Amino acid sequence: MSTALVADKRPSTLRGARLPKWSPWAIATGSIALGIGIGLAAGLDSEVQWGLLAGLLFLLGTYGIAARVEGRRQAKDRIATALVWVAFILAVVPLASLVWATVQRGVKVLDVYFLTHSMGVVADSEPGGGIYHAILGSLEQVGLATLIGAPIGVLTAIYLVEYGRGSLAKAVTFFVDVMTGIPSIVAGLFILSLMLMLDLQPFGFAGSLALAILMMPVVVRSTEEMLKLVPNELREASLALGVPKWRTILKVVLPTSIGGIVTGIMLSIARIAGETAPVLLLVFGNPFINANPFEGAQASLPLYIYQQYAQSAGSQPAYDRAWAASLTLIAFVMILNLVARGIARWKAPKTGR
Amino acid sequence: MDISTQKPQSPPPLPQPSVTEQKRAARGATRPGDRIFLGLTRGSGILLLVIMAAIAVFLTYRASLAISKDEGNFLTTFEWNTGAVPPVFGIAVLAFGTVVSSIIAMVIAVPIAVAIALFLTHYAPRRLRGPISYVIDLLAAVPSIVYGLWGALILVPHLNGLFGWLNDYLGWTGVFSWQDGPPRSMLTVGVLLAIMILPIITNVSREVFRQVPQMHEEAALALGATRWEVIRMAVLPFGRSGVISASMLGLGRALGETMAVATVLSPSFTIQTSLLDPGGGTFAQNIASKFSEATEFGRDALIASGLVLFVITLLVNGAARAIIARRKEYSGANA
Numbered sequence: 001m002s003t004a005l006v007a008d009k010r011p012s013t014l015r016g017a018r019l020p021k022w023s024p025w026a027i028a029t030g031s032i033a034l035g036i037g038i039g040l041a042a043g044l045d046s047e048v049q050w051g052l053l054a055g056l057l058f059l060l061g062t063y064g065i066a067a068r069v070e071g072r073r074q075a076k077d078r079i080a081t082a083l084v085w086v087a088f089i090l091a092v093v094p095l096a097s098l099v100w101a102t103v104q105r106g107v108k109v110l111d112v113y114f115l116t117h118s119m120g121v122v123a124d125s126e127p128g129g130g131i132y133h134a135i136l137g138s139l140e141q142v143g144l145a146t147l148i149g150a151p152i153g154v155l156t157a158i159y160l161v162e163y164g165r166g167s168l169a170k171a172v173t174f175f176v177d178v179m180t181g182i183p184s185i186v187a188g189l190f191i192l193s194l195m196l197m198l199d200l201q202p203f204g205f206a207g208s209l210a211l212a213i214l215m216m217p218v219v220v221r222s223t224e225e226m227l228k229l230v231p232n233e234l235r236e237a238s239l240a241l242g243v244p245k246w247r248t249i250l251k252v253v254l255p256t257s258i259g260g261i262v263t264g265i266m267l268s269i270a271r272i273a274g275e276t277a278p279v280l281l282l283v284f285g286n287p288f289i290n291a292n293p294f295e296g297a298q299a300s301l302p303l304y305i306y307q308q309y310a311q312s313a314g315s316q317p318a319y320d321r322a323w324a325a326s327l328t329l330i331a332f333v334m335i336l337n338l339v340a341r342g343i344a345r346w347k348a349p350k351t352g353r
Numbered sequence: 354m355d356i357s358t359q360k361p362q363s364p365p366p367l368p369q370p371s372v373t374e375q376k377r378a379a380r381g382a383t384r385p386g387d388r389i390f391l392g393l394t395r396g397s398g399i400l401l402l403v404i405m406a407a408i409a410v411f412l413t414y415r416a417s418l419a420i421s422k423d424e425g426n427f428l429t430t431f432e433w434n435t436g437a438v439p440p441v442f443g444i445a446v447l448a449f450g451t452v453v454s455s456i457i458a459m460v461i462a463v464p465i466a467v468a469i470a471l472f473l474t475h476y477a478p479r480r481l482r483g484p485i486s487y488v489i490d491l492l493a494a495v496p497s498i499v500y501g502l503w504g505a506l507i508l509v510p511h512l513n514g515l516f517g518w519l520n521d522y523l524g525w526t527g528v529f530s531w532q533d534g535p536p537r538s539m540l541t542v543g544v545l546l547a548i549m550i551l552p553i554i555t556n557v558s559r560e561v562f563r564q565v566p567q568m569h570e571e572a573a574l575a576l577g578a579t580r581w582e583v584i585r586m587a588v589l590p591f592g593r594s595g596v597i598s599a600s601m602l603g604l605g606r607a608l609g610e611t612m613a614v615a616t617v618l619s620p621s622f623t624i625q626t627s628l629l630d631p632g633g634g635t636f637a638q639n640i641a642s643k644f645s646e647a648t649e650f651g652r653d654a655l656i657a658s659g660l661v662l663f664v665i666t667l668l669v670n671g672a673a674r675a676i677i678a679r680r681k682e683y684s685g686a687n688a
Contacts, residue, residue: 080581081581091548094548098503155394163395175401177677181606181609182609192652192656196415246391275497
């Protein structure tokens, strides 16, 4: 009886020998254990090495065992699978570490006091102080940038989708693509060169202009994608009723795609809210509260993080503040992202994709 | 049921409007409202072009002010001394550092990003694909200054062991020798940049791999190919140009990254042949670190180095876009 069962379970000669389904997990567990073991035994002090060792052992183990049992072609397939998994884990580890570090170190000083006070009378190396001035500056600069960048971006996208034929549209499309790749510091330098020529001192609105330049191409791209999703039948129906084209665009096309457009704008806000380099050049930073973006240096959240890190000569309270401000910034960006994606899902044009 | 039989007969030909009427109708600018609206939208399109042109013109103008007074050769001088009389500065060290750190980032990021893209399209369990894509998007959404802070305070201490290893086993090459400084070197910068450009390369590559014709893959499978052989024979050849342009988009990001480099690197104005020893600098990092104590002339000099960066990124991005434009469907601009 038992011999018959064993005989039935024998691999078919057609497919050749196969490793059991649980083998990758077993090899992974084994290599992680070995990696930690070797790391402990050899006294390697950093987890990076342990991880690399475990990954290497996993790849070698997979190949060795699979080559033995299944043959070389199958072994290559398995090692490719293993490599792809290892690559994925390699990408997740830094993200997990970053989020963990930011949350764990950020919550130390993050409280209502921190959010409602400025650094006005606090030296960089002392405990205390807060980010109220930075949040205020960030909101004003990003808000003004959005007021400039979003309408221009949306209008350009409308031109490209609804009107754009010919060489002008082609040129705009190409340069919008190229513009997405402009380093943020170059946008900052551009506004800086204007300020040098007009002999202006740093102020918040200058930062807004640079941020608006960075925002425009992103808004154009995402809006373009959304407008293209609007079915042509809707436009044709409206035009056939004698509605002028501009009213068709305003009353039919835009309302249909408004969810996606808002999503795109919010994602671009999330992107520029974290920009430091242009703000560093143009807004300069200010430990006091300055609510006027048109005159005098202002603070901003990303710039605050940089200055707490760079100007404090390694004092712990400043690092704590930097982490807390990072947590605030990440939370803001992530919430924007989540809400934007929520809107996208809720308001998506039903095209039956 | 045959669809073609249900089609209505084509209507009798209408009288054709004249050519000018056709043109006007095509532009849609026949009514005042239409004309205003068209003017507005076209105006903002033109404004974008003007901004691009203005960036080039103003940067060139301010840069020419600085370079004309430069006593050294702007391209080959190994110094950045804008305060001296006469001023001597050049971008040789910055160009070297920018290229080296970007190459390191590409060497690390491209294979991993392609692997993750394959993971998302061919390997991951179907239920996991959505959440994993979301995680990759989150990687892209983290501001660069936070990466910088994380890199400087978390990554750097963790690299001590790895650097020791590299020095022990590969130190004889000279490229991986290490003299026990803090690991705030080009290699660290490269690793951090790799993490930062991973999402964009992954996202664009994933879009390409998704478009591989199902038939090709099924044909390969039917011939008895393993999954890896399918990828090697059907997926990778199809996606090659897409992966190249994705990598160039990533390269553009790496070249221009400022804050992460400025926080992690401990800069010096020397060409550092060892990747593990601190020193060197990049265009963007140099601008950010030198800016606050620069005079007006010093700022012009920094603008000159920024102009070089602008031209390089313009070329890289333009090339990437040109490759992508041949296959319109997957523009990676949203990534």
